[in-house]
Amino acid sequence: MRHITEEEIIEFLETGALSSELKEHLADCESCQKLQHEFEEVISTMDSIGEKKVPDMVQLDIAQAVAKEISKERSRGGFQIWQIAAAVALLIVGFYAGKLTTDDRSDEIIALQSQVDVLKEVSMMNTLQPSSASERLQVVNMIEAEKPAYSEKLLNSLFTTLNTDESPNVRYAAAQALVRFMDQQDVAMRMAESLEQQTDPLIQISLISILMEAQEKHAIKPLKKLLEQDSINTDVKKQAKIALDIIA
Amino acid sequence: MSEASDELLMMTVQRGQLDALNGLVSRYQQRVYNYFLKSTLDGDDSADLTQTTFIRVLKYRNSYKQGSSFETWLFQIARNQVKDHFKKIKVYKDRFTTADILPDQEDDKDELQLEREQTLMRAMSQLPEDKRELLVLSKFQGMKYEQIAELKDMSVSAIKVQVHRTIKQLKDIYFELENHLN
8 A cells, every 4th residue: 555645635734635545544544644743733723823903003103004095095186176166266266366355245246156056066077077987987976975955957967967977986986975865855766766777886875875874765665676686786786685674 | 874985984985074084093003004114014104004094094095996895906006005105215234023023922922922923034134125015915914815915906816826926935044043042
């Protein structure tokens, strides 16, 4: 009977696989047993070495470096937004400078303020028209950050973006921007309708979470439909089940 | 609320919610740090490399493919870092402190076990970098051969053969060191 090869011993220690013939041999052969014990010692020592805890200072350095990089990345992507914001800011500064040099005329001030808002909204809406995905994304992000007042036009633009924009990144940003308007009539219902159209897991989860928080009954049907799909993403499925339990 | 998967968090980062990266950092920093520790055998370098890895995740976020494993993608970045690291250092530091690499001593660990772990890390340090990497991934990071094969763009059987050969080589160095010490 031949001795067991090193390869066979490693395989045996990893998977437990060894022919009955070789097992019998191993029980009687001292040199094979010695080899087995040597490999056992090396492999079990590797198994016993745990992970070193990341020192607190290193964790802090990582967190700081990541935070710095995140803020760098954010400022890199904001050129278009700042162009619009700068234009609007100039208008506001001009308007208040004018206000300081004239008498108090409240009606005109209100009218001008509303013109500034309209200009802001129009400039944003216009940029939502055919342009690059990154430009549209910046505008939708700006809508979320700037928090313009509610208007039917703004809402429709956001829903059109959510339902039809070719870029999932832009659609996702539109969903986030719509959260602020959840107290407006029909917004939750339109979001539930939109859930049926979405195929991107992140947007689906985002809408499910929003609808769950609003406890929107119209979401029950699309949630059930989602759960019937075989190809549903595992994370979406988990989230849809939780939402259904809460809403239904 | 159930915990989001790594892949979902990464997609969130891709969508511009950059803060979601913090969740991935807290999930993976220990594994990545220990991967570097056992690959480079240097505490300071491992800290720097861990930091750079997460910054690269952010920088190259658009190259992450939806539906693919985040862990595999992350370790691809980390592997490249190790390769660059060894290219950069002209003189390899063969003197390292096991205290930098091994976990802080647990009270219930006996002296013999500690000695074995130190000898094993010394033996690891004498393996060529590419072979050491195989053991770091398969034995210390607990990756399956299939995952390592994907990471290294090789067949599963080729990886298995290489890992087994490396274990043999490690065993020989380990007992040589042990005999030398006794």
